[in-house]
Amino acid sequence: MKxxxxxxxLIGLASLAAPSVGLAQRPLERKDxxxxxxxxxxxxxxxxxxxxxxxxxxxxxxxxxxxxxxxxKGGLILGIKDGYGVLLAKKADGQWGLPIxxxxxxxxxxxxxxxxxxxxxxxxxxxxxxxxxxxQRLNIGADAAAVAGPRAAESGRSNEDILQAAVLxxxxxxxxxAGATVKTGFLAADNDANRLLxxxxxxxxxxxxxxWINPPEEVQPLLSYIRSIAP
Numbered sequence: 001m002k003x004x005x006x007x008x009x010l011i012g013l014a015s016l017a018a019p020s021v022g023l024a025q026r027p028l029e030r031k032d033x034x035x036x037x038x039x040x041x042x043x044x045x046x047x048x049x050x051x052x053x054x055x056x057x058x059x060x061x062x063x064x065x066x067x068x069x070x071x072x073k074g075g076l077i078l079g080i081k082d083g084y085g086v087l088l089a090k091k092a093d094g095q096w097g098l099p100i101x102x103x104x105x106x107x108x109x110x111x112x113x114x115x116x117x118x119x120x121x122x123x124x125x126x127x128x129x130x131x132x133x134x135x136q137r138l139n140i141g142a143d144a145a146a147v148a149g150p151r152a153a154e155s156g157r158s159n160e161d162i163l164q165a166a167v168l169x170x171x172x173x174x175x176x177x178a179g180a181t182v183k184t185g186f187l188a189a190d191n192d193a194n195r196l197l198x199x200x201x202x203x204x205x206x207x208x209x210x211x212w213i214n215p216p217e218e219v220q221p222l223l224s225y226i227r228s229i230a231p
Contacts, residue, residue: 033197034218036101040068040086041222043119047170048229054152055123055170060230062163065089065124067187069104072117083118085187088226089130089208096226097208099219101193102133106185120184123149123168133189134205140167141183150178 044066047053071083087100122140124130132138140146149168150159162168162179169182189204198213207213215223 028193028196030196030199033101033193036070036084036193037086037099037197037219037222039070040099041225043070044068044121044222045225047119047121051153052151053170053172055121055168056150056152056154057229059123059149059163059168062125063090063123063230064127065130066226066230067102067104067122067124067130069102069120069122069187070117071104071120071185084190084193086222087130087133087187087208088222089124090127091209096223096230098198098210098213098215099222100204100208101190101197103188103190104185119172121170122146122187123170125163125166125168129166130187131205133187137186137188139186140169141181146182146184148178148180148182154178 047055066088067085069083069085083104085102085104087102089097089100091097124144129144130138132143138144144166146167146169147162147165149170150162151170159179169184191203194204194207195201197219198207198216200207200213202210202213
């Protein structure tokens with residue numbers, strides 16, 4: 001009886017894992033890239049709609065780049081192992097460049113017991129740090145000092161010392177206090193996804209800084225929203 005019960009449990013777990021395995025093997029399509037853009041836009045809007053998670057206006061005003069990530073467990077074992085995100089960075093003229101699709105992985109902020117996904121927003125206060133993703137992985141907290149950012153619901157002006165950090169991290173993790181040092185996972189370019197999204201042979205640096213690639217209609221809502229909250 002015990003053996004039969006264990007076998008049934010294992011079969012059940014295998015059936016749950018099967019769809020994710022099949023999805024990982026399926027070639028990436030442009031519609032997948034669009035879903036990623038739309039999901040990251042929804043994440044940002046949800047953060048900003050709730051004062052307990054919203055990024056304050058003075059933080060957004062000084063932002064040189066934003067990264068929005070959606071990460072999930074990479075298997076039946078503990079840990080946030082895989083995910084994707086969108087990078088938006090200001091160009092030399094101060095205007096927001098095109099959204100760039102990135103990979104995000106190996107993140108653990110703790111305090112995520114029982115969770116299946118982790119949504120995070122990174123605010124970069126300088127222009128060069130996020131551009132490290134052009135040629136390598138960027139490890140948040142290792143390659144760039146990162147602290148938990150202040151929330152809009154917090155009274156008073158944002159602490160100036162906190163705002164000097166290279167990266168401000170916003171997550172829905174409970175107990176993440178403003179100013180606390182944060183070390184998360186890596187962020188890296190996803191050039192295959194960007195080529196599909198923009199139907200181009202250009203890679204991340206050229207797309208981000210370009211003034212010759214017309215934004216496809218699918219990225220316009222995210223661009224418009226970023227421009228409205230962080231002009």
